[in-house]
Amino acid sequence: MxxxxxxxxxxxxxxxxxxxxxxxxxxxxxxxxxxxxxxxxxxxxxxxxxxxxxxxxxxxxxxxxxxxxxxxxxxxxxxxxxxxxxxxxxxxxxxxxxxxxxxxxxxxxxxxxxxxxxxxxxxxxxxxxxxxxxxxxxxxxxxxxxxxxxxxxxxxxxxxxxxxxxxxxxxxxxxxxxxxxxxxxxxxxxxxxxxxxxxxxxARASAEAVVASVTGRVAAPSTLLLGRYDEAGRLRFIARTAPLSAAARREVGGLLYPGGAEHPWQHRRFSAGWGTRETLDHRPVVPDVVVEFVGDSAVDEGRYRHPVRYLRVRDDIGPEQLPPLGAVRWVV
Missing domain, CATH: 3.30.470.30 (DNA ligase/mRNA capping enzyme)
Structure with missing residues (x-):
């Protein structure tokens, strides 16, 4: 040949x-x-x-x-x-x-x-x-x-x-x-x-998650780290958004407050990207704001492999109204 x-x-x-x-x-x-x-x-x-x-x-x-x-x-x-x-x-x-x-x-x-x-x-x-x-x-x-x-x-x-x-x-x-x-x-x-x-x-579909941490300033976040609660009540990381627009930073940032010492992600380390060892400088926030996002179908055990796109705040529902994630294996 x-x-x-x-x-x-x-x-x-x-x-x-x-x-x-x-x-x-x-x-x-x-x-x-x-x-x-x-x-x-x-x-x-x-x-x-x-x-x-x-x-x-x-x-x-x-x-x-x-x-x-x-x-x-x-x-x-x-x-x-x-x-x-x-x-x-x-x-x-x-x-x-x-x-x-x-x-x-x-x-x-x-x-x-x-x-x-x-x-x-x-x-x-x-x-x-x-x-x-x-x-x-x-x-x-x-x-x-x-x-x-x-x-x-x-x-x-x-x-x-x-x-x-x-x-x-x-x-x-x-x-x-x-x-x-x-x-x-x-x-x-x-x-x-x-x-x-x-x-x-x-292929893309929208979903909802809780804002659990951010990069950048809490009042004007650059990206959002999103989580969902599993059946045992543990807050699990599922996705990170692409960089937010100026309007989205104002919209979400005005609703967020810094998380306290009891926040489950206070000492968590997150990768800056798929396949890299670089870690994110992130700031946990009180996990009570639900947002809607759109992501592709590359999802591994509930976690989106690629950055997702923020759509809007879902102020009509709270974290407790989101269905729990199933019992799956997670890499912490």
């Missing part, structure tokens, strides 16, 4: 809504965006290399994918999303645990929580690389491969040219199953490594 690892995959630019039909060349195709790890598989008879988006070798962590890659009858380079499913939905937490294991631990995990590669593109075959071919040609070839060559643990990513169906995939009910949203691609687009030439739209 002409393509060898590491290969920088083509990326998507985040948008708030589906773009107009002429946003990308040749009309639009829509694909489901599963909640997983981006991965490129270089495979063929007797060899397999599974590469992360950043170029790391994931082959040892997911031996079932490597085994299936080595069993292929012809060489292929496949672009897709690594996922693990448990209890009827994609489980990002289990996927993270799988990614840290090697050796006997990885082989055992492959038996108990097997991974799949949801494939949305084919980049190279024994006939040569396909980067300069339009998306619709690559997609047709990929469907042909799934008809005659590819089987579990490989899964064909659902795709459509029907905008109404793509809008249905943005329903939060799909998010509950682990579908983050939709990736939009041009039917005539070439595959351009490292370029953000596609468009990604996340």
């Amino acid at each position: 002409a393509l060898i690892p590491p290969l920088q995959p083509m990326l998507a630019e985040a948008r708030a809504e589906l773009p107009p039909e002429r946003a990308l060349p040749g009309g639009l195709a829509y694909e489901q965006k599963p909640d997983g790890y981006r991965a490129v598989l270089f495979a063929g008879p007797g060899h397999a290399h599974l590469q992360s988006r950043n170029g790391a070798d994931l082959s040892g962590a997911f031996p079932e994918i490597s085994v299936a890659g080595r069993a292929l009858r012809e060489p292929l380079v496949l672009d897709g999303e690594l996922v693990v499913a448990t209890e009827g939905r994609l489980d990002f937490g289990q996927l993270q645990q799988r990614a840290r294991r090697r050796g006997a631990g990885a082989r055992q995990a492959a038996r108990t929580t097997p991974a799949h590669l949801i494939v949305f593109d084919v980049l190279d075959t024994s006939d040569g690389p396909l980067l300069d071919e339009p998306y619709q040609v690559r997609r047709a070839l990929l469907e042909e491969l799934f008809a005659h060559v590819l089987a579990a643990p490989f899964v064909l990513c659902p795709a459509t040219t029907d905008r109404a169906r793509a809008e249905d995939w943005l329903d939060p009910a799909w998010g509950a199953a682990g579908i983050e949203g939709v990736v939009v691609k041009g039917l005539s687009q070439k595959y351009q490594p490292a370029r953000r030439g596609w468009i990604k739209v996340r």
Whole structure:
């Protein structure tokens, strides 16, 4: 094959809504965006290399994918999303645990929580690389491969040219199953490594939570740290908002008061962002203000992985009126 690892995959630019039909060349195709790890598989008879988006070798962590890659009858380079499913939905937490294991631990995990590669593109075959071919040609070839060559643990990513169906995939009910949203691609687009030439739209839904701490000044907070009470009455962190507008700072800040020494988050440390060890400088507040926010479907055990967007104060309900979080495992 002409393509060898590491290969920088083509990326998507985040948008708030589906773009107009002429946003990308040749009309639009829509694909489901599963909640997983981006991965490129270089495979063929007797060899397999599974590469992360950043170029790391994931082959040892997911031996079932490597085994299936080595069993292929012809060489292929496949672009897709690594996922693990448990209890009827994609489980990002289990996927993270799988990614840290090697050796006997990885082989055992492959038996108990097997991974799949949801494939949305084919980049190279024994006939040569396909980067300069339009998306619709690559997609047709990929469907042909799934008809005659590819089987579990490989899964064909659902795709459509029907905008109404793509809008249905943005329903939060799909998010509950682990579908983050939709990736939009041009039917005539070439595959351009490292370029953000596609468009990604996340499924979003609104929810309510208690303001339990803030960054910045209490009277004019920069961001809000939101919590919900679990069934045992413990205040659990669920989300941090994106930076507030000036109007939102005034609206929320005028209702907040500093929390006392008994506040359950008085000595808590919170990460400044997903995957970083930097901690936030935050100020606990009296947890009696409920706000509504909108977030995407990337939620791990009740906690939103990405920043959420503040919508408004819900002064019509109090913290005691919010349903408790279920009995789940939390990382404190």
